[in-house]
Amino acid sequence: MLTIQDYQEIIKQKIADQNFDHAPIELYEPITYTMSLGGKRLRPTLTIMTCDIFGGKIEEAVNAALGLETFHNFTLLHDDIMDKAPIRRGEPTVYMKWDANRAILSGDTMMVFAYDYLLNSPKDLLFDLFTVFNKVGKEVCEGQQYDMNFETAEQVSIDEYLEMIKLKTAVLIGGSMHVGAIIARADSEQCKLTYDFGENIGMAFQLQDDLLDAFGDTSIFGKLTGGDIRTNKKTYLYLKALELASQEDRKRLIDLYSILDEDNDEKVKEVLALFNKYKISQLTRDLMEDYYSKAMIHLKEIQLSKDKEQILISLADSLMMRNS
Amino acid sequence: MLTIQDYQEIIKQKIADQNFDHAPIELYEPITYTMSLGGKRLRPTLTIMTCDIFGGKIEEAVNAALGLETFHNFTLLHDDIMDKAPIRRGEPTVYMKWDANRAILSGDTMMVFAYDYLLNSPKDLLFDLFTVFNKVGKEVCEGQQYDMNFETAEQVSIDEYLEMIKLKTAVLIGGSMHVGAIIARADSEQCKLTYDFGENIGMAFQLQDDLLDAFGDTSIFGKLTGGDIRTNKKTYLYLKALELASQEDRKRLIDLYSILDEDNDEKVKEVLALFNKYKISQLTRDLMEDYYSKAMIHLKEIQLSKDKEQILISLADSLMMRNS
Numbered sequence: 001m002l003t004i005q006d007y008q009e010i011i012k013q014k015i016a017d018q019n020f021d022h023a024p025i026e027l028y029e030p031i032t033y034t035m036s037l038g039g040k041r042l043r044p045t046l047t048i049m050t051c052d053i054f055g056g057k058i059e060e061a062v063n064a065a066l067g068l069e070t071f072h073n074f075t076l077l078h079d080d081i082m083d084k085a086p087i088r089r090g091e092p093t094v095y096m097k098w099d100a101n102r103a104i105l106s107g108d109t110m111m112v113f114a115y116d117y118l119l120n121s122p123k124d125l126l127f128d129l130f131t132v133f134n135k136v137g138k139e140v141c142e143g144q145q146y147d148m149n150f151e152t153a154e155q156v157s158i159d160e161y162l163e164m165i166k167l168k169t170a171v172l173i174g175g176s177m178h179v180g181a182i183i184a185r186a187d188s189e190q191c192k193l194t195y196d197f198g199e200n201i202g203m204a205f206q207l208q209d210d211l212l213d214a215f216g217d218t219s220i221f222g223k224l225t226g227g228d229i230r231t232n233k234k235t236y237l238y239l240k241a242l243e244l245a246s247q248e249d250r251k252r253l254i255d256l257y258s259i260l261d262e263d264n265d266e267k268v269k270e271v272l273a274l275f276n277k278y279k280i281s282q283l284t285r286d287l288m289e290d291y292y293s294k295a296m297i298h299l300k301e302i303q304l305s306k307d308k309e310q311i312l313i314s315l316a317d318s319l320m321m322r323n324s
Numbered sequence: 325m326l327t328i329q330d331y332q333e334i335i336k337q338k339i340a341d342q343n344f345d346h347a348p349i350e351l352y353e354p355i356t357y358t359m360s361l362g363g364k365r366l367r368p369t370l371t372i373m374t375c376d377i378f379g380g381k382i383e384e385a386v387n388a389a390l391g392l393e394t395f396h397n398f399t400l401l402h403d404d405i406m407d408k409a410p411i412r413r414g415e416p417t418v419y420m421k422w423d424a425n426r427a428i429l430s431g432d433t434m435m436v437f438a439y440d441y442l443l444n445s446p447k448d449l450l451f452d453l454f455t456v457f458n459k460v461g462k463e464v465c466e467g468q469q470y471d472m473n474f475e476t477a478e479q480v481s482i483d484e485y486l487e488m489i490k491l492k493t494a495v496l497i498g499g500s501m502h503v504g505a506i507i508a509r510a511d512s513e514q515c516k517l518t519y520d521f522g523e524n525i526g527m528a529f530q531l532q533d534d535l536l537d538a539f540g541d542t543s544i545f546g547k548l549t550g551g552d553i554r555t556n557k558k559t560y561l562y563l564k565a566l567e568l569a570s571q572e573d574r575k576r577l578i579d580l581y582s583i584l585d586e587d588n589d590e591k592v593k594e595v596l597a598l599f600n601k602y603k604i605s606q607l608t609r610d611l612m613e614d615y616y617s618k619a620m621i622h623l624k625e626i627q628l629s630k631d632k633e634q635i636l637i638s639l640a641d642s643l644m645m646r647n648s
Contacts, residue, residue, distance in 0.1 A: 108431075113462075115439060130440075148429075
């Protein structure tokens with residue numbers, strides 16, 4: 001059996017082999033740039049790993065894997081325009097480096113590429129693969145819309161927030177594994193359980209992201225710590241703190257989240273102190289554990305051999321424990 | 325055999341039957357709005373007409389047809405952001421009515437819907453259909469990029485302009501017919517000839533659009549006459565005039581095309597006078613005739629029965645003669 005790093009290496013090599021050196025350069029240059037920015041390549045790694053675990057051929061899944069990574073990168077590219085984000089993976093975002101028009105259009109083109117990669121999968125599976133991919137595609141858009149809605153919403157419930165991160169992040173993690181299982185010709189029950197495993201791990205993954213944004217080490221995480229706090233993002237951490245805080249602290253938290261100055265370090269410190277006061281970090285970890293446990297129940301139901309099960313457990317553990 | 329109007333009615337009914345009434349409303353409202361703005365529904369009409377002419381079942385092609393219309397509307401939605409266009413089909417554009425973010429994201433979602441409609445085609449044809457669709461999708465994006473490049477380019481050649489409108493418009497017209505032929509299980513040579521017919525008709529179609537923009541009757545065409553002149557768009561009309569004009573007229577034309585005031589009616593009048601002086605309208609019609617003739621050569625090679633051939637000729641004629 002290969003290790004997670006082995007799968008990741010296969011994907012990294014495959015991405016490095018792609019050539020977007022077409023005309024017009026104004027369209028394709030941002031695509032080359034975006035695809036080479038790196039990152040964990042989590043989604044495509046999951047696709048080929050899942051395919052391998054179910055006894056499929058990695059080479060039959062690698063194009064679909066690339067399609068999922070291309071789709072993911074396309075969503076980041078467009079999200080960065082909508083969120084006016086200046087930096088992605090330590091480099092200027094496409095919209096900042098060039099302009100919004102090129103970011104819109106190169107993103108659109110990447111989406112076509114995503115479908116084109118996926119098309120290079122076994123022909124008899126295309127209907128099933130595109131069905132999963134389209135469902136995920138719509139849900140990711142819905143998630144992004146909810147995320148934008150929440151920016152200006154007076155109140156967001158914890159359930160609404162969890163539904164948003166499910167749509168925006170978890171379904172694509174689940175979908176990436178689902179695609180791998182389909183290509184390995186796992187039966188439909190196994191495919192469903194694999195998706196459910198992935199979706200639950202995806203929820204834990206996003207909550208860990210929220211935790212790292214608040215409490216992570218900037219030099220490791222690669223993003224400015226407290227970014228979500230600085231931009232008043234209503235994450236689980238904030239919503240949970242609001243729920244538990246005394247009337248006074250709650251009012252203070254709401255006041256702090258009305259400050260628009262992103263350079264206000266004192267605000268970040270004060271919010272973190274309130275988070276600590278109400279043990280938000282631990283409560284977030286508890287919720288992550290809930291999702292992890294659900295994922296493990298689905299995993300057992302798949303009834304894989306112990307060594308294969310162990311790879312998925314290692315993967316889940318590494319996503320739970322990650323510091324970047 | 326059905327008439328062009330019959331095919332169009334089938335499509336209009338199919339579009340009216342769609343329901344985008346999902347949550348979040350912020351995402352789906354602009355999709356409902358865009359899809360119900362109307363228009364000629366040319367591309368999907370071509371798809372089912374072509375399918376029918378080749379003896380296929382219209383009901384097998386109608387979803388793919390809807391996919392092509394949805395894709396086309398998605399490109400218009402995103403183009404309107406990039407072009408800062410305030411009006412589309414007499415109504416505010418999505419980006420003006422709501423905002424750029426909702427226009428970006430609802431456009432992205434429409435693209436997924438386009439693929440999802442196309443997926444509801446005969447399963448054994450999915451690979452061929454998606455191959456055509458993806459090729460067209462990339463080319464349309466490339467065409468839009470060239471179109472944007474030309475806005476700021478000092479010089480654009482006539483060949484470059486024709487290549488741009490081929491990518492931006494003609495390939496989707498050809499592709500819409502190609503898809504219909506595939507679903508009717510026409511052989512690959514017939515499919516290719518059908519595409520070539522459509523691409524050439526598509527070129528004539530776009531040139532007619534350019535002509536109508538300059539010389540059309542606003543009340544019929546539905547756009548402000550002279551819009552391309554007002555925005556200094558380097559169309560075939562302008563580029564041909566530049567080529568033929570005396571040194572003095574050429575200089576004047578270039579000067580006129582440096583004016584940024586879109587409300588300058590005097591400018592429009594003077595440009596039209598120069599176009600008339602150099603018989604640009606007739607020369608554009610001549611070029612349209614060239615494309616029409618090429619289309620007819622491809623049509624003969626398909627070797628359809630006379631009555632079926634006649635439907636495609638009628639269609640081509642109606643696109644050549646249209647005043648809106």
